Amino acid sequence: VIQILFSFAVFWIMFVMAFYLLAIGRGKGNPTLANFGALPNIFGACSLAAVSHATLPHIIPPIQNKTNLGLGIAIVFIVVSAFYALLSLLIMFTFENDKIQEIVLLNFLDCSIVPGMFFIYFLGLYTTFKVSAVFPLNAVALRDNIRAIFSSFQSSHIWVVESLLFPLLTIIPPIVIAVITENIEVIVGITGSYAATIIQFIIPPLLVHYSRRDTQEKFGLCIPMKHASPFQHNFWIILAITFAVFTITSVTIFYYQTQL
Structure with a gap:
């Protein structure tokens, strides 16, 4: 609050x-x-600003109506x-x-x-307070995601890997970036254009596609859904991935030309 x-x-x-x-x-x-x-x-x-939409899955489920x-x-x-x-x-x-x-x-x-x-x-001091408050939450979430990715490997459950390596993998990259550059525009541009675009416009459509296919194989095609999304056609999945490819391509060309 x-x-x-x-x-x-x-x-x-x-x-x-x-x-x-x-x-x-x-x-x-x-x-x-x-x-x-x-x-x-x-x-x-x-793309980077839209990552804040990740809070919606935590807000929507408790709403009953x-x-x-x-x-x-x-x-x-x-x-x-x-x-x-x-x-x-x-x-x-x-x-x-x-x-x-x-x-x-x-x-x-x-x-x-x-x-x-x-x-x-x-x-x-607003930016300092804002980043200081959000960084630990993002770091914990990223550490848990890294741990989940490598959970199938037996070596990931070793104390040194789980309690030391994974947290270091989370905090070292942003610290290094903060030390070597002060250009916020480039940081936002690169981070948003690549990482956030992949996270938002490539991974979710692929998850939706494979989850729909898995659901249809298990329960069939006729599944009544009262609050089904109006964007169920595969066109929207193709559109999202196409937009992501266009964004990444245009940004790569732009940064390549500016470096020449």
């Missing part, structure tokens, strides 16, 4: 201050209509998307385009923008 309130406070501070600066005529932004050179990083950022569940989720997505779109537009018109930081909170760490040192420190 504290983390949710903290996040709401930070976003509303940015929203109010950006709107206030535009209202008094202090907006310096002049964004271009489109920048197709940033398209690969948009794919990466969107799922009659209007699809409508409720759609409304939440629309409201959140509208809020982020409005905040992004405000920031683009408030700050100069070439001075917008990868972590947009850094643009607000100025007394001429946000009055009061308390609010400045509050905004500045």
Whole structure:
């Protein structure tokens, strides 16, 4: 609850201050209509942001009445998307385009923008608190996933492997990345474009395909499902995998060209 309130406070501070600066005529932004050179990083950022959907499987099962569940989720997505779109537009018109930081909170760490040192420190420490709170949870989940992958091997149950090697495999890669680079845009682009795309657009469709095939072999084709998904056709599986291949290909070409 504290983390949710903290996040709401930070976003509303940015929203109010950006709107206030535009209202008094202090907006310096002049964004271009489109920048197709940033398209690969948009794919990466969107894929990485969409990983948060992993919380839905933990939220949906406890809900007993799922009659209007699809409508409720759609409304939440629309409201959140509208809020982020409005905040992004405000920031683009408030700050100069070439001075917008990868972590947009850094643009607000100025007394001429946000009055009061308390609010400045509050905004500045938000990312630290957020990452510090989420990192242990993600690390534990990743460690458990690695343990499950190698559970069939007898050597994985040795204390050194289970209690030392698996946790190290979880925490060493992000620590190394944090030490060797400070370019958040590249980190988000590469991580989202490759890892998050595979996790979200390749693995789930394959799981759905094989689970449907296994279900049909065991129970037959005529299985009444009151709350069945409207996206049951194999077209959606092919579309998701095609989009993933297109995203990974375009991002790879973009990074290859930028390195030449």
